Amino acid sequence: MTGFVGAVVEAWDELRIHRLRVLLALIGVAVAVMAITGVTAAVAMLTQGFTEQMERDMGRQVTLSLDAYPMSDQAPPATELDAVYTTALERYDITWATRDWYTNAPMRFPEGTAQVELRAVDPDFGTMQRVRVQDGRWFTDADTESFAPQLVVNQAFLTRLGVGGLDARPTVLLGDEMPVRSAVVGVVPDTWPGAEPMAYVLYDQLTRWYTVDASSGWGAPAPSLKVWVPPEVVDELSPMLRRDVMAVLPGWDVQVWDNRDTGMQALDDGARWVGLGVGAFALLLGGLGLVNIALVTVRHRIREIGIRRSFGATSGRIFFGVLMESVVATFVAGLVGVGLAVVVIRNVPVEAVFGGGIQDMPPFPVSAALVGMACATGVGALAGLIPATVAVRVKVIDAIRY
Amino acid sequence: MSLLELTEVTRSVRLPDDRLLEILRGVTLSVDTGEHVAVVGRSGTGKSTLLNILGLLDAPTTGQYLLEGVPIGKLSNRARTRRRGRDFGFVFQQFNLLPGRTALENVAAPLMYASGRQFWARRRLAAEMLERVGLGDRVDTMPEKLSGGEQQRVAIARALVRGPRVILADEPTGALDVETGQEVMALLDDIASGTGAALVTITHDLAVAARAQRHYRLADGVLVPVDLGGAVGRTDWVGDVPTALPAIPELGPSVPTASNGVPATEVRP
Known part of the structure; x- marks a missing residue:
């Protein structure tokens, strides 16, 4: 010693x-x-x-994306999808999920009405895709029940609206013939310089107030379903999700892909x-x-x-x-x-x-x-x-x- | 039973040209506890080799060395090293203080190889020993800031701090002036006798050697007892062995004459 x-x-x-x-x-x-x-x-x-x-861009590891497309005129309508998604989430006890629908809608800016890119999502989207809100806040579950739609917009949107920040509680009219006044509750940074105005909206609120004409927009006719699941269940869950959705929606093409192989x-x-x-x-x-x-x-x-x-x-x-x-x-x-x-x-x-x-x-x-x-x-x-x-x-x- | 006992010890080394050089020849010597023995001799006569053998730094080529009755040849290297640290204290001519360490750290250095209480209390023991040699106020001084006499006193404190049975002093006054050398030897004598340790001094200074109780002369590897008793108390005895020898009948005429021509009148016994 x-x-x-x-x-x-x-x-x-x-x-x-x-x-x-x-x-x-x-x-x-x-x-x-x-x-x-x-x-x-x-x-x-x-x-x-x-x-x-x-x-x-692609969601957290591992995010499964389920995309569904009608393959014929006789295919059941897209409105069936919400119920199918809900059932699947409950069956497999999935806690993190969001619908994700790229579409667009007319918005009334001081200089006139313009079509704006809209992304209709659920509140979980903010966590699942790490949305950074630079001002204000992201959606909460309670927002789904609120009367008027709420928006989280990018900086270019806010600039087009002619306001400097959220202190003035900015609002914007969404829709054309029967517009609804929407409140801007959060601002995200532009993804690149010169970005066009875009906004996030809760899927349920959008469908409540506004009927999107899929044929006139650029997005898919139905929302994707994104789920954030542990890596070990991915291989097992993917085919089961696809099978369940296809079983309820005959005539629809259903694809499920994951974001594991990102390099x-x-x-x-x-x-x-x-x-x-x-x-x-x-x-x-x-x-x-x-x-x-x-x-x-x-x-x-x-x-x-x-x-x-x-x-x-x-x-x-x-x-x-x-x-x-x-x-x-x-x-x-x-x-x-x-x-x-x-x-x-x-x-x-x-x-x-x-x-x-x-x-x-x-x-x-x-x-x-x-x-x-x-x-x-x-x-x-x-x-x-x-x-x-x-x-x-x-x-x-x-x-x-x- | 003597504390140290050499019997017919020889030490020889083989030179590069394959010749055998005999440094010590048939040396017989015994030292008892508390005794002060001096060995005088010219440079190159084997004094340091004798001291190295006594201190277990070297081993005899032939002959027997008993340490408290135990033949050292039967001890392992490790056991010899441990006994060297425990039973022997060395005082060197050039002090050999460790550079960069204070007086206290130098004195405490041997206790780093001790065990138990001595190890854990090393700084206190070192401070006490420095106090005993009169350097209680210089504990934190670096060796290079000390005078030659002070450095040798630190070396003495270091040699004594583990309470050795034997103190081996190799030309302890060789690097000091006469007066300081006498002070250092008086201190060494005093502390050695106070602790009961045997003191073996190797020197070519007769005045230093004369302080011992028994005296030996080493010439050409042969150890011969001599009597320098008449020199005790003579502070005017100064000089090397060769120049002093003619005036000391017991040393006999066989001792070589000084080659440096130092006049015999320097030594006045």
């Missing part, structure tokens, strides 16, 4: 006394650990940012391996520098080693002591590296880098930090082996007179 503690204390003393040497030797190791940890964290953030961007994993793996490769290479260089300086240092400490032997230090203790110096030093360097990585990661301008920020910031990669620390300590042990071997080969009587 005292032997181990003594060796660690000696190692720490040696590092304390030769701070500058240690600092120079360990810069490489600290940078390497910072690279491993920092790159892993950055990759996690990058992946998360990319994933969220993908999920805004996100490839990005994740690739970036991670590049990061780890860079970190490992830096660690190797740091370790070589450490060996170099440690060897020179041991040469300078031969007399000291002889003196310690005269105190009763066994060759094993000398070996362990020199080894521990390297291990303790690299451990400390690892801590410094992880600390630097934390500082850097915490100060990444997420908004600027990931355009719009990250909703679910990934946690700091503790596992990467631990791996970095372990690698650094391992490199320290390897780097310490050579000088430690040199140290124990020193003949005591020669060392004292060195």
